[in-house]
Amino acid sequence: MAGRGNPPEGTPDDASGGDDEYRDDYRSVVFDESFIKAARLQEFSARERMEDEEHAAVRNRAFTPPGDATDEEQNGTYVRGSITASRQGIVLVLLIVLAFGTAIYMGIRNPYQAPPEPPAEPMRNALLPLAPRDEVPGATPADLFQHSPAAQFRAGADGVTLPPVRRTRHFSESQVLSSLTAAKEYIVTSSLDPSVLSGNSVRDVRIMLDPVQHEQFDQSMDHPRNDGRHSATGWMVRFDPSKTALADAGIRVNGTMTVQEAGPDALEVVADHVFVYAVRATDEGEGQKAAKNSSLFTVRREVRFQVDREDLRRQQLSVLQVSMRAGPLPCSADMSGALAPLLAGEKAKDDGAAGTDPYARGRTSASLCGLLSTSSQPSPAAKKDD
Template identity: 40%
Template structure:
């Protein structure tokens, strides 16, 4: 005869009817795993070393309730972040403000005087003999800048205008500023160079060398203040600045100018002998959008012809003009080069000076 508490049909298959009253307190696996305490195993109890029949689990808080896959993924993220931080700190450090490896390359061609001695000019009007047809103007008026509102495919007129103005200011600082020309200053030029090239600039001005990368005269026109003085505040300039896109992210500006300086020996009387010194500088600048915003340039290539100078003169720190009346080259020197003729490449060996200062 059945239990009076059982239903007439008997106990349902799969469990005792008396278990129903405990169904509300049955703990699933996740609840057990999340418990803060756990009962000691039989081995642990027999060992007798534990004063209590339970032990506390480590307090991992929410982590203890996470599925194993989630914990594994979290661990991988932490490891990846740690590796990124480590390699970011210990990896090679590139200089800011320009692509890694951005470096100026420069070349100087010395031009010797065409006749036996360096000619002199009238101190009161040193540029009187310049041809009016040669297009020389005073200072920056001779730069031949691009037309206003010039644009390219990927650069707006405002961006191009800013780039041109930055190059203009660099040319003034590096080719026309008296502080740079004859007073030994370099800061006005350095301020316009991107941070990525400033270490090279500093090495070129503090420890210049004739290696095509570390000559101070590659960055700027400068004369030794102990040897040379300006006989006129005016510098005659003729040439142009051309803009084009090197790529969609970079503007390339090329400045090709002939500059004529009136010089006298340092300490000489105002009425003393004066000679003209001619420098042709072809300078290529690259500017990306960051350079344009920061109003700085990357000076990439500089090719120069300068004279009258001796072919063997060391000109990595200062340009070395021959003094008025100094003796010219021996017979058999290379052919004549006119630095005012910008229709030919400037990259040549030593040559004889021809043209406006001849």
């Protein structure tokens, strides 16, 4: 039988060295003590297997903590594995902390900024004065209305009617109704309210506007100018109280309102109305004589509104564009601050052909002017009935 130090088949015949030489040849396949101690599996002894036939052939070796191990074991696989695992854990934690710190630093230096909201579109307005061919007819307000195209118009806010209300793709029926109601309220206040018409009040109009338009509105009130964006008469109809007064509170109105989507988040409302005012000279006072010297002043006013979801919540709106044709008016007068109609018995001066230099730089001060049709004026029968 082979010895402990010899291979199972005995010492080879051609082995020229002794046991030491043989051990050197097989040293690479011999399990040394440190290898055995590092093994995680241990085979049960023959007695253990005989006592329990169902017992497994091997078992896991219990891990010996480094503190209880021998000096040799502390230098062995367990100690080295624990140190290696600890180092890897520390490195992993450091990497996580470094990544987290870098993310915070980059967030502070370069914080994410949401794209800025587009600036509010400013209100744009255009006023075309209409000059009469002849003398402005004068009579009592009732006679003037009766003999004019406004005879069948409704009086006051009753003439500002809402269209049938239907839901749209992105807005409910109630939201569409709210936008139309807000637009009607603006039209009534800015075109029919006596305090607004006389120039005594602007607050009631201002509070209905989206706050982003307040600055433009205030500039138009404080320093009106004929630049297409800062006319007070673009935001409201108002007369120069030193020259013109209402002769009758029953303003005649006729027109239409339409609504459609301007996108998934906004509605566009267009109000197109004709307003007919009975006016008189302020210095004539009141009474029957003053009433007989009344005249009609007609304004065709088209206002385009935008109402977004925030406006619906606050019951406000934005005025995008206002187009007005009004007469009888003189062509050369500046109407950006207040309207100064030609009154009964007055005629338009021949100032409609004011020269315009196309070579001049900048905005021209000359106004475009239209001719007020005779058919739009009260008929001469109004005077004959006096």
